[in-house]
Amino acid sequence: MSAAARLAAVGGPVSTLSRFRGALVAAVVGDCIGGEFEGAEDVPLDRVLQHLSGVEDESRGDGILQYSDDTAMMRCVADSLLTRVGFDEQDMARSFAKEYSLAPGRGYGSGVIQVLRKLASPQLSDVFQPARAQFGGRGSFGNGGAMRVAPFALAFRSAAEVRKYSRLGAMLTHSCSLGYNGAVLQGLAVHLSLQGALSLPQEFINRLISEMEVVEKEDSAQRDAKALNLAEFPYCTRLHRVKELIERSSVSVEEVISELGNGIAALQSVPTAIFCVLHCLEPREGLPERYGGLERTIAYSLALGGDTDTIACMAGAIAGAHYGIEAVPRSWQMSCEGVEEADHLAKRLYKLYQSQSSGDAVTMSDSNQPQSHASNQHPTHTN
Numbered sequence: 001m002s003a004a005a006r007l008a009a010v011g012g013p014v015s016t017l018s019r020f021r022g023a024l025v026a027a028v029v030g031d032c033i034g035g036e037f038e039g040a041e042d043v044p045l046d047r048v049l050q051h052l053s054g055v056e057d058e059s060r061g062d063g064i065l066q067y068s069d070d071t072a073m074m075r076c077v078a079d080s081l082l083t084r085v086g087f088d089e090q091d092m093a094r095s096f097a098k099e100y101s102l103a104p105g106r107g108y109g110s111g112v113i114q115v116l117r118k119l120a121s122p123q124l125s126d127v128f129q130p131a132r133a134q135f136g137g138r139g140s141f142g143n144g145g146a147m148r149v150a151p152f153a154l155a156f157r158s159a160a161e162v163r164k165y166s167r168l169g170a171m172l173t174h175s176c177s178l179g180y181n182g183a184v185l186q187g188l189a190v191h192l193s194l195q196g197a198l199s200l201p202q203e204f205i206n207r208l209i210s211e212m213e214v215v216e217k218e219d220s221a222q223r224d225a226k227a228l229n230l231a232e233f234p235y236c237t238r239l240h241r242v243k244e245l246i247e248r249s250s251v252s253v254e255e256v257i258s259e260l261g262n263g264i265a266a267l268q269s270v271p272t273a274i275f276c277v278l279h280c281l282e283p284r285e286g287l288p289e290r291y292g293g294l295e296r297t298i299a300y301s302l303a304l305g306g307d308t309d310t311i312a313c314m315a316g317a318i319a320g321a322h323y324g325i326e327a328v329p330r331s332w333q334m335s336c337e338g339v340e341e342a343d344h345l346a347k348r349l350y351k352l353y354q355s356q357s358s359g360d361a362v363t364m365s366d367s368n369q370p371q372s373h374a375s376n377q378h379p380t381h382t383n
């Protein structure tokens, strides 16, 4: 183990670049490794550990585990933010549509496929319209906006910007507030983790709760919760449950699934991913002692079953931002398709992030305009 890996394993200082790389690489690794158990109802820990030791076997060759829609769309988000030097909904929407048309077999859900097909139309002027038309005008509350949101936390410096653009980015495919607010929550979790906030877990979760209290006060959130027969402040309610569960000395997988969920709805997976990270900050029974926190997080996410690739991808992004790139086993990185590209995107996002003084960040958020050296497309404003 390298000195940096040892430091990461014991929670020592992690550089910001390492956190950026860790966030995107661990997200891809979670997606690739988690694909094995997607949709499985009962995943014994033995099977997870067997799968992971297979991944550690470097003789299997490079890039053997393929990524799914989570990584494919996350790459589009990162690429668009870099090319346009900020959020440009037209560019991002076209990028999703193009990615889908080039590689449709990445496990996209049938709902989002309808949206992506419409986004490919050159006649379309309002790129948010196809998502709004979904499910009889109710919009999707799936976790597709949240699974790809991490690059927003790497591109924007303030929590306010991460909130604003995570929401807009998600609304290109998920117009129900339960869908885009899940993306906001996941974006904020990565944002806080990048700043080292997970070293104080209680404050981390309290901060997420207070952020989401503001988000869920909005009329759209109140209306959608009512329409879906949910209690008010659904994300805050789940986050309070996360808090109760992490305070308990022991909690079973069954309890986690029944309290938080493991499904494809954002409400049933984003708080779950956050719980996985918090729960695995400490060594856990049943997980190998040699595992560091990042390995524990991914292994534990898989053991919950359900939407394992997306939950492991989201938990991976938050955990990777905390532990840094050194904590992602080399053998895992070598076994997963798309890791090198994710690492490259993370390094470029780090440069973009570093290039903004806090003043620039405000300008970026206010104008929502790419800088002059961006390509010659003309993004529209969205407010």
Ligand SMILES: [Mg+2]
Residues within 6 Å of the ligand: 068, 069, 070, 106, 107, 309, 310
């Ligand atoms: Mg997937």
